[in-house]
Amino acid sequence: MPQVRKMECVTIFMAWPYANGPLHLGHVAGNCLPADIQYKFERAKGNKVLMCSGSDEHGTPITVSAEEEGISPQEIVDRYHKINSKALIEMGCSWGDNVDPRGVEYGGALYNRTTDIRHKEIVKEVFKLLMESDFLEEKTMQQYCSISEDGIIKFLPDRYVEGECPNCGSEEARGDQCDDCGVTYDSNELLNPRSKMNPTAKIEIRDTDHLFFKLNIFQESLEKHASERSHIWKPNVRSMTKNWLNMGLRSRAVTRDISWGIKLPFDDDRWKTKRVYVWFEAVQGYFTCARIWAERFAHKYEHSEGADAWKDWLIYNPDKKQKHIYFMGKDNIPFHTIIWPAIIMAMNASKSGNLVSNSLQNGDLLLENNVASNEYLMLQGGQFSKSRKHAVWLPNFLEEYDPDTLRYYLSINMPETHDTDFRWDEFVDRVNNELIGNYGNFVNRVLTLAHRLESDSNENPLSKYDSLEKHHEKIMEINSLHEKATKSLEKQRFKEALRYIMTISQKGNILLQESAPWKYLNSEESDEKNNSLSGLALGWRIVKSLAILTRPFMPFQSERIWAMIGEKSPIDDVLWQDALSFERNLTWNNSKPNALFKKLDLKEIIEREDMIASEYNNDNEATPSARDKGSEYIQFEDFMKVEMKTGKILSVEEHPNADKLWVIKLQDTPESTRTICAGLKGIYDKEKLEGMNVVYVANLEPRKLRGIISEGMLLAADDGNGNVKLLTPEGDISTGSLVR
RNA sequence: AUCGGGUUGGAGUAGUCAGGUUAUCUCGUCGGGCUCAUAACCCGGAGACCGGUGGUUCAAAUCCACCAUCCGAUACCA
Numbered sequence: 001m002p003q004v005r006k007m008e009c010v011t012i013f014m015a016w017p018y019a020n021g022p023l024h025l026g027h028v029a030g031n032c033l034p035a036d037i038q039y040k041f042e043r044a045k046g047n048k049v050l051m052c053s054g055s056d057e058h059g060t061p062i063t064v065s066a067e068e069e070g071i072s073p074q075e076i077v078d079r080y081h082k083i084n085s086k087a088l089i090e091m092g093c094s095w096g097d098n099v100d101p102r103g104v105e106y107g108g109a110l111y112n113r114t115t116d117i118r119h120k121e122i123v124k125e126v127f128k129l130l131m132e133s134d135f136l137e138e139k140t141m142q143q144y145c146s147i148s149e150d151g152i153i154k155f156l157p158d159r160y161v162e163g164e165c166p167n168c169g170s171e172e173a174r175g176d177q178c179d180d181c182g183v184t185y186d187s188n189e190l191l192n193p194r195s196k197m198n199p200t201a202k203i204e205i206r207d208t209d210h211l212f213f214k215l216n217i218f219q220e221s222l223e224k225h226a227s228e229r230s231h232i233w234k235p236n237v238r239s240m241t242k243n244w245l246n247m248g249l250r251s252r253a254v255t256r257d258i259s260w261g262i263k264l265p266f267d268d269d270r271w272k273t274k275r276v277y278v279w280f281e282a283v284q285g286y287f288t289c290a291r292i293w294a295e296r297f298a299h300k301y302e303h304s305e306g307a308d309a310w311k312d313w314l315i316y317n318p319d320k321k322q323k324h325i326y327f328m329g330k331d332n333i334p335f336h337t338i339i340w341p342a343i344i345m346a347m348n349a350s351k352s353g354n355l356v357s358n359s360l361q362n363g364d365l366l367l368e369n370n371v372a373s374n375e376y377l378m379l380q381g382g383q384f385s386k387s388r389k390h391a392v393w394l395p396n397f398l399e400e401y402d403p404d405t406l407r408y409y410l411s412i413n414m415p416e417t418h419d420t421d422f423r424w425d426e427f428v429d430r431v432n433n434e435l436i437g438n439y440g441n442f443v444n445r446v447l448t449l450a451h452r453l454e455s456d457s458n459e460n461p462l463s464k465y466d467s468l469e470k471h472h473e474k475i476m477e478i479n480s481l482h483e484k485a486t487k488s489l490e491k492q493r494f495k496e497a498l499r500y501i502m503t504i505s506q507k508g509n510i511l512l513q514e515s516a517p518w519k520y521l522n523s524e525e526s527d528e529k530n531n532s533l534s535g536l537a538l539g540w541r542i543v544k545s546l547a548i549l550t551r552p553f554m555p556f557q558s559e560r561i562w563a564m565i566g567e568k569s570p571i572d573d574v575l576w577q578d579a580l581s582f583e584r585n586l587t588w589n590n591s592k593p594n595a596l597f598k599k600l601d602l603k604e605i606i607e608r609e610d611m612i613a614s615e616y617n618n619d620n621e622a623t624p625s626a627r628d629k630g631s632e633y634i635q636f637e638d639f640m641k642v643e644m645k646t647g648k649i650l651s652v653e654e655h656p657n658a659d660k661l662w663v664i665k666l667q668d669t670p671e672s673t674r675t676i677c678a679g680l681k682g683i684y685d686k687e688k689l690e691g692m693n694v695v696y697v698a699n700l701e702p703r704k705l706r707g708i709i710s711e712g713m714l715l716a717a718d719d720g721n722g723n724v725k726l727l728t729p730e731g732d733i734s735t736g737s738l739v740r
Numbered sequence: 741a742u743c744g745g746g747u748u749g750g751a752g753u754a755g756u757c758a759g760g761u762u763a764u765c766u767c768g769u770c771g772g773g774c775u776c777a778u779a780a781c782c783c784g785g786a787g788a789c790c791g792g793u794g795g796u797u798c799a800a801a802u803c804c805a806c807c808a809u810c811c812g813a814u815a816c817c818a
Contacts, residue, residue, distance in 0.1 A: 235757060236745085243744095330745095331813095375745080376812080412766085417754090418746065419812075426752080429767065437780055445777045452776080496754080499765065509781055518776035536776095595778055658741075658816045679817025706741085706816050716818040724818055 008321040009107075010042045011313045011366075013286050014053035015328035015336075016114070019080040020065045023087055024391040025422055026329075026384035029377035029410040034494055035327035036093040037411065038372075039109070040552035041489045043094075044576035048105065050313045051094065052289035054112035055081040058261040059278035073260045077115060085111050087394045091403040092555045098293070101572050104301035107313070110293040114262075114285055118295070122288040123281050124265035126347060127254075133350035136211045136254065143208050143257070144193055146201040155208060155257035163193035209270060212251040213280065218342040218356060219249050225341060225358040225367065233337070234417065236330055237373050241337040249338070254280040283340040286326075287365070290314050316360040323369045325492070329376060336371045372492040375415040379422050392422065396612060402597060404554035405431045411498045411553050424609065428602040439505040440557075440596040443546070445512055446539040447564060447593035452521050453533075460566075460588035462540055465533035468582055474511055474538065475582065478504055478545070482580055485549065494553075501549045508542045511535050540565070541582050547571065548579040557596045564593045643699040644715065644739035645669075646729050652686045658706040662689065664714070666696065669736030677710035683724045695727040695739050 014035035017027055035051065042049045057077035066073040088111065089096045100106035112119065130136050145155040193203050226233075226241050233241070254277050255264060261275030290310040298309030305312065313322065326336050341358075348364040349356045358367065377384065384391045397406060409427050412434070413420050455461035468475065481500045488497035515535025523529055547561035551571065562571045566589030648667040655661040660679045668674045676696060680689070695715040702711045715727045729737075 230757080238757075240744090378812085413752085421752085426767090432778090433767070433780095436778065441777060441780055445781080447777095449776055496765095499754095502766090506781095510783095512776075513774070513782045516774080516776085518774095521776080597778085599778060655816085661816060677816080681817095683818085714818075726818085 008042075008045075008047040008323060009313050010047045010049045010323045010325070011290070012039045012042070012049065012051040013324065013326045014051070015326070015332050016054055016056035016282055016285055017084060018059075018061070019055035019057045019077040019084065019113070020062045021080060023084050023394040024384045025379070025394065025397065025406075025410070026377045026391070028091065028394055028406070029414055029420075029422075030329040030374045031327045032088060032091075032093060033407060033410055034372065034374060034414065034492065037494055037552045038325060038327070038489070038492065039094055040555065041576065043100070043106075043572070044548070044551065044574075046575050046577075048107045048312065049100070050107040050290060050293065050310075051109035052112070052286055052293065053095075054110070054116075054285060054289060055084060055114065056278070056282045056285070057081065057114045058275070058281065060258065060260075063258070063260045074115065077113070081113050083395060087398060090398050091394065092407060098297045099301050101570070104298055104303045104309075108293060108297055110289055110297070112285065112289045112292055114282055116288075116292065118292050119285060119288040120262045122291060123262050123276060123284050126284060126287075126343075127276065128265045129350045130213070130343075130346050131211070133346070135214055135217075135346040135350065137214055137251065138209060139212050139251075139253075140207050140209050141253075142205050144203055145206050145208075145257075146203050153206070155206075164191035208257055210253045210255045210274070211264075213254045213343070213346075214251045215249040215339070215342055216251055218345055219245070221345055221356055221358040222249070222338055222342060226337065228358070229337075229368075229370075232370050234373065236375065236417070237333055237337060237371050240330070240333040244334050244338050249342075252279075252339075253277055279335065279339070280343075283335055283343065286340070287314065314365055316362060316364045316366050318362055322366060324366050326368055326371045328371070328373050330373050333371065333373050336368065336373070341367050370492065375417065376419045377410070377415050377422050378419050392609075400608065401600075402556070404557045405435065405597065405600070407554050408435045408498075411494050412502075414495050416493065416495055424605055425602055428600045428605065431597070432599050434502065436597050436599060438509065439502060439546070439550075442505045442508045442512070442539075443543050443561060444593065444595050446508070446536065446543050449512075449517055449521070449536055450540060451593060455588070455590070457590040458588065460540070460586040462533065462537040463586050465530055466537040466586060467530070467534040468538070470531065470534050471511075471538050474507065475580075477507055478542065479580055481507070482545070482549065486576070489552070498553055501546070501553075504542065504549070505546055508539055508546075511539055511542070515539075537586065538582075540586060545579045548574050548576065560594075560596060564589055566590075640740075641699075642697060644695055645698045645735075646733055646737045646739060647694055647696050647735050649689050649692045649694060652689050655681075655706065655708060661705060661708075662686070663708055664689065666694075666712075667735045668696070668698065668712075670734060674711040675709065676712050676714060677705040677708055678714045680714070680716070680724070680726075684726070692726065693728050693733075693735075695729070 012035050015031050017023055017032075023032070035053070039049055039051045055077060057073075062073050062076055066076045069076070085095060095109050095111040097109050099108045114120075127136075143155050145153050147153055193205075194201075223245055226238075226245060230238055255271075255274045256277045257273060258275050259273070261278060262281055264271040264274055264276065290313060294303070294305075294310035295307045297303075298305065299307040303309040312320075316322070328336060344365050344367055345356050345358065348354070348360070352361060352364065354361065360366065379392060405427075409430050410422075412430060413422075413426070450460070450462055453461035481504050485497045485500035488494070488500065512535065515532045517532045517536040520526075520529040520532045543561060544565055544567070547558045547565070547567075548571065551558040559571060566587040568587070645668065650665045650667050650673060653663040653665075655663050655677065658677075660681045661677045662681050662684075664676045664678055666674050666676055697713045697715065700712050702709050704710070717725050717727065
């Protein structure tokens with residue numbers, strides 16, 4: 001008898017993508033895909049699953065983007081929330097299933113946003129609660145602000161302030177640190193401070209009151225929590241968390257002087273210009289999202305608990321099996337192992353009146369069961385970057401390629417324990433050789449062979465050859481692979497799990513090789529034929545199993561198989577653990593089977609990507625903002641101010657304090673030399689540069705570059721893709737000749 | 741320079757926290773087989789002193805120390 005297991009309530013949390021740009025493949029590999037695989041897997045196990053995430057829409061970078069484009073922050077986040085939620089659904093993630101297809105009691109998914117009015121309300125409630133329970137404290141800090149002519153005060157983050165270093169006198173010191181001498185100091189020690197964004201504005205230090213979350217009082221509970229998790233967390237999560245705890249926790253500001261964000265829940269005038277700091281508010285999205293899901297969907301679709309349905313998943317109940325898994329990139333680890341758990345403990349202590357603790361009481365909010373953080377996916381060796389245009393954007397990708405191929409490649413190459421690379425040639429290789437050659441081909445072999453047997457239109461011609469007892473050993477092998485894949489998925493080891501599943505299709509290929517059913521398709525009935533075709537019948541069953549097992553990874557092709565083998569029942573009703581239930585009758589679909597995937601052509605792909613990249617670059621050069629500011633034309637007189645001359649490189653030295661700089665001694669006129677620091681290390685070798693004739697800017701104001709005065713600048717062409725070429729005169733000409 | 745992460749057959753990786761038989765898998769490569777299938781599939785072989793040195797231990801890819809080297813973030817830039 002199968003054991004009747006209690007249904008688990010599982011919550012999948014995905015880190016909230018920041019809504020100031022489209023998602024790129026780094027996001028997909030790091031959080032979106034693993035979260036979705038886990039969601040689909042937990043569903044297939046029959047569990048009640050809730051999945052929560054959404055767009056993170058507050059904070060400074062969004063206001064900066066808005067300013068650049070001359071539109072409101074709300075317009076920015078509206079745009080990218082729409083683009084990103086659409087792209088996620090198109091790549092096969094289950095965010096569109098607000099209500100589980102099995103019924104609302106089973107849960108659902110919500111991709112919400114932090115500008116949601118209800119999110120703001122709940123955050124305010126929490127803020128108030130923590131304030132009243134004394135988890136927040138008020139401190140006065142000193143901060144730079146710029147004051148415009150009409151008296152408007154704008155507070156500036158440290159990194160937007162520069163000035164003169166109190167230690168070495170360098171002109172380019174930042175708000176809290178000097179890069180020339182490396183010293184750090186309080187921002188009020190900086191001399192002659194100025195705003196980086198608006199250097200002429202008046203700037204001064206003002207006192208500003210802020211509220212701080214007393215993170216320090218959670219130190220002990222968090223240490224206990226971390227040690228309880230030490231065998232579950234991956235090494236990167238463990239060590240990053242340990243680092244934080246070893247440094248000692250300090251209180252963190254939960255408010256900011258900014259206008260874009262959630263208002264504080266106080267009427268008091270002095271809080272009017274402040275907003276909730278985005279880190280403190282965005283993590284609460286997990287909590288608000290679950291509640292909003294219950295209010296909007298559970299309630300509407302008549303969940304037995306109505307708007308309280310979220311408690312099934314989020315509130316600890318010793319009689320239930322409950323599990324919380326969070327997915328994110330490595331930069332987010334401390335937020336999920338330290339900060340968010342601390343906030344949860346604070347909320348629990350506030351509500352129950354108990355002391356702060358990591359051990360839960362009935363009715364408390366649950367803490368995480370695993371923080372499954374991934375490392376980064378790199379693009380051909382470099383990090384995905386929005387500002388440097390170094391990325392493959394998810395919406396663009398989906399316009400051209402089958403989402404399942406992406407999901408396959410990113411799953412089998414997932415940055416689980418260290419950074420991995422996205423490479424187009426590897427993408428093509430893996431899809432063509434593994435996904436298509438091994439798996440797609442196996443499915444195709446089975447289906448086309450079966451269709452070459454004579455059949456009446458409704459019955460599977462393999463039924464009469466079906467004989468499981470002949471294949472006991474093979475079935476055991478496959479059973480064991482299924483079991484291994486399950487265990488891997490339970491530990492969020494997706495690469496390994498998918499590898500086991502692919503091995504099942506490899507076993508299928510071996511089975512066909514051994515049975516050689518093609519020999520008997522049209523032959524007389526015989527024992528040999530019976531044996532051979534029983535192998536094909538088992539192959540058919542394996543195809544069906546694979547449709548179920550690959551579903552969390554590649555949902556679209558799995559449905560295609562389901563239709564081709566003539567299964568009528570929804571594939572979502574089949575339980576993961578029944579994927580290998582071989583006792584059921586064979587189904588049949590009389591229409592001709594199609595190949596699951598199309599082969600990819602690397603050459604075509606490279607051409608297409610080059611085209612997209614050049615279009616993208618052209619677009620950017622012609623952005624309206626650049627033209628509006630009148631920066632497209634300069635006056636001839638302005639151009640003549642720049643004095644460019646020819647010179648000859650005499651010698652090249654290492655810079656003592658910089659990675660990319662060469663210190664170059666230049667023959668600038670026949671009689672004199674000058675020193676120029678050039679960022680050409682790693683592009684040009686020392687030997688190559690020495691003796692080279694170059695063009696330089698002669699009348700640039702000398703400037704200290706990481707400690708060494710640079711008197712001018714070498715001219716070089718840069719295509720934006722890392723190709724840099726120095727300008728050099730076409731023939732011999734004396735040094736110091738004017739370039740014009 | 742500061743901080744973080746790597747270094748395992750030709751390439752990419754598993755194993756490292758909790759040390760223990762022949763070091764995992766994929767691709768490639770070489771030889772053979774099959775011919776149903778999307779030039780795919782199946783079998784077999786070759787190929788690794790686990791970055792180096794020293795230490796702890798009966799035993800080290802795994803723990804410790806030092807060194808080398810690569811990558812990323814930040815700063816410096818064209």
